[in-house]
Amino acid sequence: MKFGVVVFPGSNCDRDMLDALQYDLNQEVVPLWHKSEDIGSFSTEDCIVLPGGFSYGDYLRCGAIARFSPIMKRIIEFAENGGKVYGVCNGFQILCESGLLPGALLRNERQQYICKNVFIKADGFYRERILDDKAVFSEVYKIPVAHGEGRYYADTATLEQLKSNGQILFRYCNENGTETPESNPNGSIDHIAGISNEGRNVFGMMPHPERACSSVLGNEDGKKILTSLLMAKQLVA
Template sequence: MKFGVVIFPGSNCDRDMLDALQHDLQQEVVALWHKDSDIASFTTNDCIVLPGGFSYGDYLRCGAIARFSPMMQSVIAFANKGGKVLGVCNGFQILCESGLLPGVLLANANQQFVCKNVYIKNTNDASATPLMIPIAHGEGRFYAAPDVLAAIEANHQVIYRYCDAAGNVNEQSNPNGTTNNIAGIKNAQGNVFGMMPHPERACNAALGNQDGVQVFETLLGVIAQNIIA
């Protein structure tokens, strides 16, 4: 499997993502520039990553301009063919703006930028333990219309929820007012993933936290299950 990390003007987590994938997870990684559009070397068994940051300065709305970049046109086509796509923080916002994921990311309920460690829980694995993963966002409050939200929940598309250190999903563990404590979702087809927390910032012992490795290993496991022979 090969990973491609898209770099937009305003991306500031691209190097973190590249380093975590290449050095901590020993994966093949290629940097992709937003003005380019050629991803012919990637197969639907590979994964394109949209990193965190402030693409195009977050003008209009977070991710609204990035959605129209030449590279994103190729990424959208890639995803629609079954290619794997992961968006983290601003990348999650771009995926929602692109229509590759349902819902939107709104301003945090407290109207303030939040930067701290939080706990998240894999909602599709009853044996999963809470993971401590950093967040850093001002617009991370997931929202979807009631019928869309009902479909997301019914289809088990929520991949992570905010929780406390013991794994309890409650209001006190919700850092931004997001609906149903949602920290990350996937599309109905299971090939596009978005999350607000930053697993790439928790993949190395030098950082004092390696819980992010489990996030990527879970993702790799899901992708492996959907590999096209």
């Protein structure tokens, strides 16, 4: 699998993602410039990543301007043709703004920027396929968050569809896997930290697994999550 990491003006986690994929996971990875109208030789077996940061300074809404970057037209086509697209933090916001994922990311419940480690647990088809496919990772991961607009929201009908289709990938919880008000850092509806599209080839999450991929950092839980992308063929089968 080859990875492409999009670089927007204001991206500040693109190098983190590039390094995590290349050096911690030993994968082929290339940067993709936001003004490019060509994503190059990516097949549907590959994955394009939208990293975290503050694309276009977060003017209007987070991800609202990046959604109209020239490269996004190609990425939307790539996703619609079955290609895998993965968005983290600002990348998740862009995916929602572009319509590749349902719902929206709103201002954090307490109207404050959050930067800390949180706990999340696998859910939906991600949990079923990953934990049953003998890649038995812990169900609870400690992953950093860093956002001001990370409160996931969807209307009742959309939320019910996410649940019934198993599209909720991760939920915020405490270190024991229990969902409590205190363990939900931003007030996300139903403790949602990450979701997929109905076709299960587009993934988005607010926490930053690329910041937890090395023993040097004292945390490799993020490496487990990124490694699961290498199993995406099994996940979407």
